[in-house]
Amino acid sequence: MIAGVDFDRPAEIVAAALIGVTLLVDGVGGRIVETEAYDRDDAASHSHAGPTERNRAMFGPPGHAYVYRSYGIHWCLNVVCREAGHGAGVLIRAIEPTQGLDRMRERRGLEDIRLFCAGPGRIGQALAIDRRLDGLALDAPPFELLPRRHDEQVVLLTGPRIGISRAIDMPWRFGEAGSRYLSRPFRAA
Numbered sequence: 048m049i050a051g052v053d054f055d056r057p058a059e060i061v062a063a064a065l066i067g068v069t070l071l072v073d074g075v076g077g078r079i080v081e082t083e084a085y086d087r088d089d090a091a092s093h094s095h096a097g098p099t100e101r102n103r104a105m106f107g108p109p110g111h112a113y114v115y116r117s118y119g120i121h122w123c124l125n126v127v128c129r130e131a132g133h134g135a136g137v138l139i140r141a142i143e144p145t146q147g148l149d150r151m152r153e154r155r156g157l158e159d160i161r162l163f164c165a166g167p168g169r170i171g172q173a174l175a176i177d178r179r180l181d182g183l184a185l186d187a188p189p190f191e192l193l194p195r196r197h198d199e200q201v202v203l204l205t206g207p208r209i210g211i212s213r214a215i216d217m218p219w220r221f222g223e224a225g226s227r228y229l230s231r232p233f234r235a236a
Contacts, residue, residue, distance in 0.1 A: 049185055050192035054109035054128045058084035058135040061128040063203055063221045065137060067195035072174040074191075075147030077164065080226040081140035083209075084219035085125070086133075104182040106134045112190070114181040121168025122176045126185060140220070141165050143228040144173070166230040206233040 048054075052064045062084035070076045104113040105127055113125040113136050125136035142164035144151055151163045151173040164170045171177070185192055195201065202224035207216050209231060222229050 049110050051194035052192070054126065054185075055130060056128060058086045058128050058137055059219050059221075061126070062137040062219065063205075065126070065139075066203060066221055066223050067199055067201040069145070069191075069193035070139065070142060070174075071146060071191040071193070072176065072180070073147075073189040075150050075174050076142060077145035078143040078223075079139060079141075080143050080228050081220070081222040081230055083138040083140055083221070084135075085138065086129075086135045102134070105136050107131055107182055110185050112180050112183050112185060114176060114178055116178070117168060122171035122178070123167040124170060124174075124176050124180070138167055139170055140167050141222070141226075141228050141230045142170055142173075143226060161227055165228055169230075204233045 050068050052061060052068060054061055062082040065079050065082050068079050070079055104111060105125070107127055108131045109128050111127045113127050115123055117123050124139045127136050129135040144160055144163045148160065152158065154175060155163050155169065155173050162169065163173045183190065204222040204224050205218050206220050207218055209220060222233060
């Protein structure tokens with residue numbers, strides 16, 4: 048259990064539980080406001096065809112990072128869940144920036160705080176995510192996960208995942224209702 052989240056559970060449960068948790072990398076980050084779940088039985092998952100050099104961390108122990116490069120450009124952060132060897136993870140899609148704003152501004156090269164971490168590639172750039180973090184435990188530096196405040200009520204949105212071409216109707220995208228930091232609006236049910 049890290050930050051009140053049990054990572055040894057199905058990806059869709061972990062994805063929902065991460066909304067409102069604070070993610071920091073070397074002290075830079077904020078509240079997670081959007082996630083997507085992926086499982087080995089899911090055709091859109093990197094783990095669907097089994098272990099490879101690229102996705103090896105996804106088959107590792109729960110509570111670790113799986114970092115990959117998307118389209119050869121953007122580094123993306125996932126958290127591994129379920130038991131080791133299963134191949135499930137949660138993509139961190141959007142964060143409400145709260146700490147290290149000057150460093151994010153410099154890394155992203157823009158002023159609009161709403162765009163610092165509104166999308167997985169933007170998170171990678173703003174938090175300096177890269178391959179060196181692949182496989183590292185989320186409860187040790189440079190990572191820090193902080194639980195939601197006990198008095199915080201998070202209203203969840205759910206919907207189909209975005210930016211994929213297979214299993215597109217699975218309702219495994221989760222977001223915080225009312226957040227202006229989502230990567231994209233949720234489509235109506």
